[in-house]
């Protein structure tokens with residue numbers, strides 16, 4: 001049993017992610033967020049459970065679908081919403097958009113947009129942590145599609161050789177865009193078996209059970225800090241909305257009949273609410289504070305200026321090129 | 326003849342090629358999903374079966390090498406990627422294998438592999454979903470590179486690419502999918518290596534590629550209102566370059582402006598200008614110019630991206646400067662799109 005305060009914190013963070021993603025989905029058709037967005041509604045427990053075991057010294061990298069990871073790691077909400085609007089106040093000054101987020105103050109190193117792309121970067125961050133004799137660890141968020149990229153094996157192999165303090169947190173939502181797992185990977189082969197084969201310590205935990213994820217991750221991260229070597233956690237979970245964009249897409253027919261409904265019946269947020277039964281006043285107050293924060297974030301983002309066009313060419317290099325014209 | 330979109334023309338070319346040759350196989354992420362790669366692979370799996378038309382694991386490098394091996398085994402693979410940027414994982418297989426195989430291992434070996442790479446544009450595609458790296462591919466000996474601008478060329482060049490016995494990179498700009506035009510029925514191929522003179526004139530030679538041809542058409546029409554007639558050459562093939570067509574035009578106009586959707590440094594535009602300057606110096610009456618993308622990663626923000634889009638007005642201004650026009654016919658241009666980052670107001674994201 002977890003202590004209640006911690007459970008309420010988990011619930012709060014899941015609400016933060018869910019309500020933020022819902023607001024993004026609601027506002028997206030107004031065409032002010034002019035970049036592709038990949039939402040994590042349905043997958044909040046994985047992001048929140050993992051990040052609950054990490055400190056701000058610990059680092060995280062993520063993927064195209066990273067709003068939840070950024071927020072769960074403590075990333076600034078205003079800067080996220082502004083980034084989606086391409087504004088100067090965004091976490092990357094508008095340069096990155098939804099698929100490139102960063103908040104170094106809380107250890108969210110970066111998310112990147114090419115599948116598998118950030119995996120070796122996370123492993124390299126863990127190498128730096130080991131070389132500096134730091135207690136910090138790195139979490140690499142990845143999807144089930146990313147384990148199909150060679151770079152996953154190359155990076156995991158190196159992590160295993162050097163016993164790096166890295167956690168591969170794999171949200172297995174069973175899809176890569178519209179392609180189900182069975183199209184892409186042989187039936188019956190577990191991701192954890194793949195991970196073990198390459199020398200990672202591997203676990204599977206219900207990705208819709210935030211407490212289970214948090215408990216397991218706390219133990220695994222402790223073992224990483226003790227030098228036990230890299231770890232892999234597979235979290236089966238499910239994406240509710242379309243792969244890219246704000247809408248439902250069940251009508252497209254790529255999901256088996258009833259699959260979405262079955263997973264929605266296992267809503268990670270409702271499950272947590274049912275389990276810990278927060279008192280009504282706490283819940284109402286939390287929801288209202290979140291609603292205000294999210295509303296304010298959108299208002300600030302809309303009111304904020306775009307970065308100045310001339311600034312587009314600044315900062316390509318740390319030491320600017322000296323071209324002799 | 327039919328009046329169709331380039332996306333439909335690409336679709337038709339794939340169907341024709343697969344029907345004509347049982348060795349043609351077609352694969353890539355999303356090829357049989359509900360969106361069918363912007364509609365271009367619709368009906369393909371239904372018509373030719375899941376053995377020859379298939380989705381793939383997210384494994385670009387291996388799947389390219391697998392295409393090379395299958396090509397060596399007698400297939401004609403067509404691999405599709407929804408963004409060129411995803412294909413960058415496969416540069417090893419493309420550059421170290423596909424491009425060099427025949428040269429190294431000799432005549433008994435051929436690699437008839439087609440790589441359809443879609444170039445992202447607009448709606449905040451950002452630094453890693455919008456790159457136009459045609460110059461990279463052109464730089465590598467052993468590759469052929471084509472870049473259609475019109476519906477007819479999309480079909481004709483794709484057919485040529487598929488039936489070519491060498492690896493061909495087919496660069497498909499996302500915004501040409503909506504280009505409408507007359508497209509010949511049947512297996513009508515556009516030869517690789519032949520540019521097309523799409524407007525005639527004597528004032529200035531404008532060479533453009535892919536989507537920029539559309540912007541250049543608008544610019545040329547406006548300049549004509551001011552009595553300035555530009556010759557517009559649609560490059561169609563990036564490698565090999567059709568220098569003969571460009572040279573013949575510069576011989577008439579004495580002025581060369583090259584439009585390139587890639588980064589300026591090391592661009593295809595730079596190569597064309599270098600060749601004209603080296604071989605045809607005496608034809609030139611003014612210094613050649615180029616309009617290319619800035620040497621800067623393309624940001625996502627709507628507020629930052631306008632300058633990453635070469636539009637008709639930019640072309641008119643560049644032409645005016647080269648020709649010393651005191652008045653620019655900017656008012657003769659079609660009204661600007663409401664937003665620079667979409668091909669038309671009908672586009673509402675997200676991809």
Ligand SMILES: Cc1ncc(C[n+]2csc(CCOP(=O)(O)OP(=O)(O)O)c2C)c(N)n1
Nearest residue numbers: 065113114115143144145146175176177411
């Ligand atoms: C190298 C590369 N190939 C393809 C894509 C297109 N793409 C974007 S997200 C995605 C799905 C990846 O699936 P998964 O890793 O399971 O993540 P999920 O979307 O399910 O969160 C694909 C194929 C890409 N961005 N990069």
Ligand SMILES: [Mg+2]
Nearest residue numbers: 143144173175
């Ligand atoms: Mg997935």
